[in-house]
Amino acid sequence: MNYVNNWRPDLPRAARIIQIGVENERTRTFVLDLHLAARPGQFVMVWLPGVEERPLSLIAGDPVSFTVARVGPFTTALHQLRVGDRVWVRGPYGNGFDVRGQHLLCVGGGYGVAPMLFVARQAIAASRRVTAVIGARTAAELLFTDRFAALGCAVITTTDDGSAGARGLVTDGVRRVLEQGLPDEVYACGPRPMLEAILRLCQAEGLPCQLSWENKMRCAMGICGTCEQNGWLVCREGPVQRWVPIPP
Amino acid sequence: MLQNGVDLSVDLCGIRLRNPLILASGILGTSAALMERVGRGGAGAVTSKSCSPLPRAGHPNPTVIKWGPGFLNAVGLANPGVEAQVEILRETRRRLVDVGVAVIGSIFAETVEGFARVAETLSAAEPDLIEVNISCPNVAHELGAPFSSAPESAAAVTRAVKAATDIPIIVKLSPNVTDIAAIARAVEEAGADAIAAINTVSGMVIDIEAARPVLSNLEGGLSGPAIKPIAVRCVYQCYQAVSIPIVGIGGVSSGADAIEMIMAGARAVGVGSAVFWGGVEALGRIAQEMADFMSAHGYRCVSDMVGLAHRPSSWQPSSIEVGVATGRCI
Numbered sequence: 098m099n100y101v102n103n104w105r106p107d108l109p110r111a112a113r114i115i116q117i118g119v120e121n122e123r124t125r126t127f128v129l130d131l132h133l134a135a136r137p138g139q140f141v142m143v144w145l146p147g148v149e150e151r152p153l154s155l156i157a158g159d160p161v162s163f164t165v166a167r168v169g170p171f172t173t174a175l176h177q178l179r180v181g182d183r184v185w186v187r188g189p190y191g192n193g194f195d196v197r198g199q200h201l202l203c204v205g206g207g208y209g210v211a212p213m214l215f216v217a218r219q220a221i222a223a224s225r226r227v228t229a230v231i232g233a234r235t236a237a238e239l240l241f242t243d244r245f246a247a248l249g250c251a252v253i254t255t256t257d258d259g260s261a262g263a264r265g266l267v268t269d270g271v272r273r274v275l276e277q278g279l280p281d282e283v284y285a286c287g288p289r290p291m292l293e294a295i296l297r298l299c300q301a302e303g304l305p306c307q308l309s310w311e312n313k314m315r316c317a318m319g320i321c322g323t324c325e326q327n328g329w330l331v332c333r334e335g336p337v338q339r340w341v342p343i344p345p
Numbered sequence: 346m347l348q349n350g351v352d353l354s355v356d357l358c359g360i361r362l363r364n365p366l367i368l369a370s371g372i373l374g375t376s377a378a379l380m381e382r383v384g385r386g387g388a389g390a391v392t393s394k395s396c397s398p399l400p401r402a403g404h405p406n407p408t409v410i411k412w413g414p415g416f417l418n419a420v421g422l423a424n425p426g427v428e429a430q431v432e433i434l435r436e437t438r439r440r441l442v443d444v445g446v447a448v449i450g451s452i453f454a455e456t457v458e459g460f461a462r463v464a465e466t467l468s469a470a471e472p473d474l475i476e477v478n479i480s481c482p483n484v485a486h487e488l489g490a491p492f493s494s495a496p497e498s499a500a501a502v503t504r505a506v507k508a509a510t511d512i513p514i515i516v517k518l519s520p521n522v523t524d525i526a527a528i529a530r531a532v533e534e535a536g537a538d539a540i541a542a543i544n545t546v547s548g549m550v551i552d553i554e555a556a557r558p559v560l561s562n563l564e565g566g567l568s569g570p571a572i573k574p575i576a577v578r579c580v581y582q583c584y585q586a587v588s589i590p591i592v593g594i595g596g597v598s599s600g601a602d603a604i605e606m607i608m609a610g611a612r613a614v615g616v617g618s619a620v621f622w623g624g625v626e627a628l629g630r631i632a633q634e635m636a637d638f639m640s641a642h643g644y645r646c647v648s649d650m651v652g653l654a655h656r657p658s659s660w661q662p663s664s665i666e667v668g669v670a671t672g673r674c675i
Contacts, residue, residue, distance in 0.1 A: 316409035328378025
């Protein structure tokens with residue numbers, strides 16, 4: 098190991114895909130032969146040479162795993178890769194979630210459920226109680242319900258069309274959980290309107306919450322300002338924002 | 346701004362900066378809220394990201410990577426266009442007026458006439474100064490060689506912008522030339538109120554596993570501590586060539602770095618990549634470190650140190666310690 102080699106972790110590193118899990122028709126989970134000391138809620142920048150580089154939320158750091166839906170040119174190129182192919186990774190970046198309290202409520206909307214699985218795994222390993230509320234448009238798009246259950250979480254599902262679980266939004270499921278008793282802290286990742294709704298709910302109940310936001314990114318290191326949101330750097334000071342009630 | 350009994354304030358083209366540290370363009374200058382944070386974090390001035398006549402999406406990722414003690418970037422001048430930038434600058438001024446932080450609007454265009462048009466439009470926001478970015482190294486495929494590549498083209502842009510606005514202009518030069526002093530002279534003769542040196546140093550990083558350059562633009566601009574000696578040399582050469590003030594930029598991340606740049610001839614100092622290590626408070630911390638050094642060495646004000654490294658070799662720095670500085674503080 099020399100001085101120059103010590104710089105390498107700052108640059109994209111080539112990693113091999115060792116496993117590809119098919120979650121549904123357009124969603125796959127990729128596992129790499131790369132081991133990072135990552136926290137739940139952190140993300141990596143994944144580069145496909147000749148295609149693009151994108152931030153992807155981790156579902157595990159050891160080994161590095163992420164779940165990706167095929168929605169555009171980058172994710173389509175990623176889905177064409179096979180076990181043994183390589184991707185390039187830099188990171189992990191971002192602050193990540195903090196496991197707090199004895200009973201955690203994890204809320205995942207759409208693909209936002211991916212980092213929630215990482216939080217739940219860490220919380221269960223630390224002997225905490227976890228309730229997961231998972232929402233999607235249809236039954237086919239619901240992700241990881243069995244994996245949350247296998248971890249030992251109480252699982253509640255909602256779908257927009259009622260094809261699985263309760264018909265309605267994920268926030269309706271959250272409301273029902275809160276009616277039955279308050280968790281110590283709420284964790285959420287998903288579309289912006291969902292996060293805003295969860296924040297309003299938590300503020301009304303005086304519940305602390307940790308929300309993971311998403312934005313376009315370039316450097317992922319807090320210098321270019323691309324991901325800025327009201328003066329807050331999503332890539333470095335986020336993506337997780339913790340809200341706590343002001344004591345009376 | 347008085348700290349440790351020393352005066353850090355400087356005059357830049359008639360604008361009083363509370364300290365010489367300026368947030369460099371391209372770093373965190375994307376919104377009023379972010380620039381406000383850097384201003385409240387201790388900057389003397391903030392520079393917005395360079396804007397063009399029309400919005401630009403910039404290059405696809407990878408656009409920024411960290412390489413050892415620096416960054417290589419080819420963002421490709423992504424910006425919302427000058428019309429939107431006017432609103433951002435107005436809001437930035439409104440948020441920073443009580444803090445006493447100057448606001449610099451940075452512009453670029455594809456043509457000389459375009460530069461004049463952007464300068465005129467941007468002037469409606471009444472920034473304290475306008476930075477004329479003629480030296481971005483990362484858009485050559487679209488725009489050709491930067492205007493900073495030759496004295497004639499650099500002077501042509503300077504003249505056009507001067508004719509289009511009454512706001513003092515800082516022309517930002519490139520280190521990727523054979524003779525930066527010649528460009529500095531041409532820009533001064535064309536009416537520039539100040540020059541900034543340097544923009545990023547053209548470079549490339551190749552991933553040997555992928556066997557291709559990492560940045561989508563292939564080449565990019567290197568910034569950060571990796572380029573500081575290049576920047577100091579360029580500022581030193583410009584100081585010998587021109588009498589207008591120089592904003593020294595390139596790899597400054599400590600008070601010692603800023604003092605070095607000032608002794609090379611800079612009146613103010615741009616700070617960019619250092620926010621990676623120091624966050625939005627980096628510029629305030631650097632200012633404090635400058636004040637500590639000045640106080641310990643008997644410098645009363647920044648102008649005591651501007652260009653000190655140009656003194657004849659017979660001169661001994663010990664004379665400073667007994668208070669024999671350059672005389673008046675400006």
